[in-house]
Amino acid sequence: MKKYKIGIVGATGAVGQEIIHLLEKREFPVAEARLLASPRSAGREIQACGNLEVVKKTDSDSFKNLDIAIFSAGSKNTVNFAEAARKSNCVVIDNSSAFRMNKDVPLVIPEINGDVLESHRGIIANPNCSTAVALMGLYPLHKRFGLKRFFSSTYQAVSGAGAEGVVELENQIKKQISNKPLTDSSGAESVFQHPIAFNLIPHIDEFREDGYTKEELKMRNETRKILDIPSIQVSCTCVRVPVLRAHSISINAEFDSPVNVPDARTALENFVGVELWDAPNASKYPMPINYSQKELCGIGRLRLDHGFTNGLAFWVVGDQLWKGAALNAVQIAEELIARKCLINL
Ligand code: A2P
16 A cells, blocks of 8 residues: 655644544554654654654755645644645645635535545645534535525634643633632733633634624635535634533524424434434433544534524534544545545646
8 A cells, every 4th residue: 555755734733743643543554754843843752653753843845755744833834834835746734724715725524525625736725623513514414405594603622722722721720729810910821812711702713893703704704615605694603612622513504495303314314424412301412521532523402493494403513623623634635545636736
């Protein structure tokens, strides 16, 4: 079996570490795992894909002889280095929002629109974490009933803000228990705008003039692109919650065709990548603690929506570091190989 040279930009970060883990777990055919990060991490040693690898600083020469580079180091670093990778004939799979809405860049969830990979030009974007988890539930229902519009509220875990978000929540919980002030007046703790322990913060990313945040607009714009329904109406409210890992999303969706729960259940049961976890009388529904480090997204609380004529309400939970980032990126790499469209620059 052919093996591939793969670079991981942001290998020391929360998503980068999950990428290494998933390459190993899924037995991705790795010939070389090149770990790239900021100059601060250069020289660190990390076990990856069977070898002890030395982390290197990222520069425009970092991509020589690589087949694929998965970027998880924020938009600025993607903008700085993606073109250098492409010029080295290395296909970029990017977790940031830098190029997601660029018309020449496929935005891909392999189970939904893997076919668009065939027209890539060297850079492929991974969707926003909440969009990816939401669409894993919405897409099979869209195929069955035709999606018209939807409303959603997200409950996003602190690890979505990187490894520092987790440290901030853990520190604040310890302080609360020992009756110390939750936030440091020196501003030393600054990942979130307010205390996150024992709190909810309805504010993720920057506010726009229309009152939505950029994160909330990603749900609308990326859904339009991935499902190829340019006019679909979407309204989303994103909330940071004191959960360590896995995002949960409440969705109320309206469809073109008449809906019914048995057919909706069948559509979800037949879709790879999700599981129906839905027996309310037995208190069975997906929760973040059950869907952390899990490849499948869980769907529950499925019911007819009283707010629409043809509506369904449901609750979907998925590990945002996996299906919302690292897993989806590794699946894109697998799909590029399966479709024989790795070099397409
Ligand atoms: P480093 O650990 O050297 O700072 P997280 O999302 O968990 O905060 O992780 C961000 C990732 O992006 C880290 O791996 C970080 O590396 C990496 N990163 C930050 N700045 C750069 C840069 N200038 N070049 C390459 N990687 C970077």
